[in-house]
Each structure stands twice: as structure tokens, then as C-alpha cells.
Amino acid sequence: xxQTYVDNGLVPGLISLVSRGDETRVxxxxxxxxxxxxxxxxxxxxxxxxxxxxxxxxxxxxxxxxRLSMDAPVADVLPELAHPVVLRQPDGPLDDTxxxxxxxxxxxxxxxxxxxxxxxxxxxRQREEELDLHTFGPxxxxxxxxxxxxxxxxATLPLQYQPGEQWLYSTGSHVLGVLIARVAGQPLEEFLxxxxxxxxxxxxTGFTAVDPARLTTAYVGDDVLDPATGSQWxxxxxxxxxxxxxxxxxxxxxxxxxALLNGGLLSxxxxxxxxxxxxxxxxxxxxxxxxxxxxxxxxxxxVGGGRYGWAGGLGSLWSTTPADGTISILLTxxxxxxxxxxxxxxxxxxxW
Numbered sequence: 094x095x096q097t098y099v100d101n102g103l104v105p106g107l108i109s110l111v112s113r114g115d116e117t118r119v120x121x122x123x124x125x126x127x128x129x130x131x132x133x134x135x136x137x138x139x140x141x142x143x144x145x146x147x148x149x150x151x152x153x154x155x156x157x158x159x160r161l162s163m164d165a166p167v168a169d170v171l172p173e174l175a176h177p178v179v180l181r182q183p184d185g186p187l188d189d190t191x192x193x194x195x196x197x198x199x200x201x202x203x204x205x206x207x208x209x210x211x212x213x214x215x216x217x218r219q220r221e222e223e224l225d226l227h228t229f230g231p232x233x234x235x236x237x238x239x240x241x242x243x244x245x246x247x248a249t250l251p252l253q254y255q256p257g258e259q260w261l262y263s264t265g266s267h268v269l270g271v272l273i274a275r276v277a278g279q280p281l282e283e284f285l286x287x288x289x290x291x292x293x294x295x296x297x298t299g300f301t302a303v304d305p306a307r308l309t310t311a312y313v314g315d316d317v318l319d320p321a322t323g324s325q326w327x328x329x330x331x332x333x334x335x336x337x338x339x340x341x342x343x344x345x346x347x348x349x350x351x352a353l354l355n356g357g358l359l360s361x362x363x364x365x366x367x368x369x370x371x372x373x374x375x376x377x378x379x380x381x382x383x384x385x386x387x388x389x390x391x392x393x394x395x396v397g398g399g400r401y402g403w404a405g406g407l408g409s410l411w412s413t414t415p416a417d418g419t420i421s422i423l424l425t426x427x428x429x430x431x432x433x434x435x436x437x438x439x440x441x442x443x444x445w
Contacts, residue, residue: 095109103427103433104427105123105124105129105309105310105426106122106131106426107423107425108134108423108424109421110344110420110422110423112351113417121134126320127315129310134344135297135342136307136308136309136342137297137303137307137309137341137342138309138342138343138424138425138426139231139309139326139340139405140339140341140409141337141408142263142336142403142405143346143405143409143411144338144339145393146353147393148270148336148393150289150353150358150359150393151284151288152199152273152392153366153392154289154359154363157359162199163198163199166198167197167202167268171268171271173247174196174248176193177251178193179208179251179255180217180252180253180254183213183214183254185214186216187216187250193208195256199269202265202269203265203371204260204372205261205263205264206260206265207256207265208255208256209228209253209264210253210260210263211228211383212253217253220250225246226246228267228336231311231318233319235330235334236332236334237331237332239331239332240333243332244268247268260377266335266336266393269335271335273335280333282300282333292358293348293352294345295341295348295349297341297345298339298340298341298346300329301328301329301340302324302340303340305322308321308326310426311426311428312408313430313431318407337405337406343424346411347422350411350422353368367393367394367401368394368401369391369396370390370391371390371391371392372389377389399416400414401413402421404429406430407428408424408425408427408429408432409422409425
């Protein structure tokens with residue numbers, strides 16, 4: 094099935110993985126770029142929003158260790174968010190605000206209900222762009238801000254909704270990256286490496302490509318978004334993008350998904366929370382245009398239809414079916430929003 098899309102040039106290459114129990118099947122098809130060398134099993138992909146699931150797990154490590162409380166105000170660690178104001182009307186002017194009815198919590202960040210996210214308010218989106226916050230879409234180009242300055246600028250924005258009121262993709266993950274680093278007392282990538290990547294053998298995962306020769310080229314349609322040569326992922330970012338900035342391989346990410354399914358990384362209670370729909374029916378309905386019908390949101394991933402998982406906007410899909418232990422991962426270099434409908438439908442089916 095997937096070979097057809099490589100043969101007709103829709104994608105330069107792809108890697109598919111399906112596992113269940115002790116059996117894992119991997120297919121490596123095509124090239125690292127349209128004019129590049131053959132794709133290899135250990136080729137490096139910009140996994141984009143797969144990052145959100147890893148960041149959610151990192152947050153839950155701190156919760157498991159009682160270093161972070163789910164329902165305490167995050168202003169204890171992020172004082173920039175101590176006094177948020179909220180737009181009187183979600184589509185209203187930015188200077189017409191009211192005080193937030195309650196503090197923002199870690200649970201709000203994990204469930205994307207902090208009150209900020211991908212907004213349909215043009216004035217709010219324009220202000221974010223002016224502030225160089227880069228909270229929408231794949232992180233190309235990256236923001237040049239350091240984490241503390243990024244937080245300071247974010248805090249100048251009004252919330253579009255009251256905390257806990259509405260699901261909005263995906264500023265919560267950005268903020269979690271700063272929160273994790275401050276609670277842990279170390280840079281975000283260092284914490285991820287110490288607590289997730291090294292314990293799980295994820296040697297190739299990080300915010301910078303570990304081997305430039307293995308980095309694929311990223312495309313939007315037929316146009317190059319980020320080349321392998323000269324890629325921004327070849328140098329460490331000033332702001333590690335906890336929403337979509339990680340590089341990984343199919344085997345590295347498979348190790349992470351297996352740890353969620355089989356244990357060893359988090360407490361069973363933490364995994365259960367992550368993989369359970371946290372939205373109210375009204376919130377799920379309001380988010381259905383983005384999440385899809387009958388699909389909710391856990392922590393850092395969607396939940397519905399007996400599965401959990403998520404997508405990376407630069408061309409990746411992942412799902413886990415816990416009932417039978419099936420994990421499906423697909424990595425490509427072509428942005429999801431440029432896929433034809435039939436490829437997206439086929440690739441979204443569990444276990445192909």
C-alpha cells in the first residue's frame with residue numbers, strides 16, 4: 094500500500110512500524126529526499142507533535158515524584174502567570190479583559206485548557222507573531238528567544254478563555270517545557286535525556302540532529318521546508334520547542350510507546366491519566382473540527398475509538414491499541430496537511 098505513494102512521488106520515502114507483543118515489523122521505503130540517498134531504518138525525522146506526548150510523560154514523572162502537583166497554581170513555579178486576564182469575548186479586542194476566575198494549573202497545561210492556543214482571534218494571533226512566540230504550526234523558523242524571555246512575553250497576552258473552559262491546541266506544551274525545566278532545576282533536554290531518552294535507549298532523540306548525515310529533508314508538498322544540509326535542527330535551539338521540536342527515529346519512538354504500554358517509565362496511574370479522555374462532552378464537540386469526531390484528549394495525545402496516539406504535522410502518525418497491544422508508527426518527510434485524503438485515511442487505520 095505505502096510503496097504506491099513512494100513510487101508515484103507523493104512522498105520521497107517513509108518508514109512504517111507495527112508491533113504487537115514481541116513481534117515488530119518495519120518497512121523502509123524510498124529516499125531521504127527526492128534527490129537524496131536511500132532511506133535507512135535509523136534515519137532522523139522531525140517528529141513534530143510527537144514531542145507533546147513525550148513532554149506530557151516528562152510532566153507526569155514529576156507528578157509521580159510529588160515534585161509537581163496537578164492542581165496547584167503553576168504560578169508557584171511560573172510567576173509570570175500569577176495574574177492572568179481573559180478576553181471578555183473570545184473574538185474581542187485585546188484590551189477588553191476581565192481577571193481570570195481561577196489560577197492556571199498543570200492539569201490545564203496538559204489538557205490544553207489553559208485558555209491560550211491556536212486561536213481564531215486575528216488580533217491575538219497577530220500579537221503572538223509580533224512577540225516572536227511561534228506557538229502555531231511546525232517550528233520553522235524557530236523563535237530566537239530564551240525560555241525566560243519567552244515566558245515573559247507570553248504573559249503579556251490575555252487568555253482567550255477562562256482556565257479550564259475550552260480546549261485549544263497547543264500552547265500548553267510550550268509552557269510545560271519551561272515548567273519542567275524550572276521544577277527539575279536543569280535544562281529541558283537534559284531532563285528528558287536523563288529521565289526518558291537514556292533509560293529507554295532513545296539515543297537519537299533530541300532537539301538537535303545527532304548525525305547530520307542521517308537527517309531527512311522536510312517538505313510541504315513538493316517544496317522544501319527544511320533541508321538536511323543547513324537545517325535549523327543541526328544547531329541547538331535557544332528555546333527548546335516542547336510542542337514540536339524533537340528529532341527522532343522510528344525505533345526510538347517505538348521504545349517510548351512501548352514504555353507507555355508496558356510500564357517502566359511512569360506509574361500505572363499516571364499512564365491511565367495520560368491515555369484517558371479528559372474533555373467534557375461540550376469541549377470535545379467544540380474541538381471536533383481539529384481532533385475528529387468522537388475523539389477526545391488525554392495528556393499530550395488524542396484518545397478515542399479504543400486507541401490513543403497523535404500526529405506530527407511534518408508527516409508522522411502514531412497510535413496504540415491497548416486492548417491487543419498493537420502499536421503503529423508511520424514516519425514521512427511530507428507535511429500532513431499536504432497529504433491526499435486517501436493516504437491520510439489509510440495511514441490512520443490501526444495496524445494497516
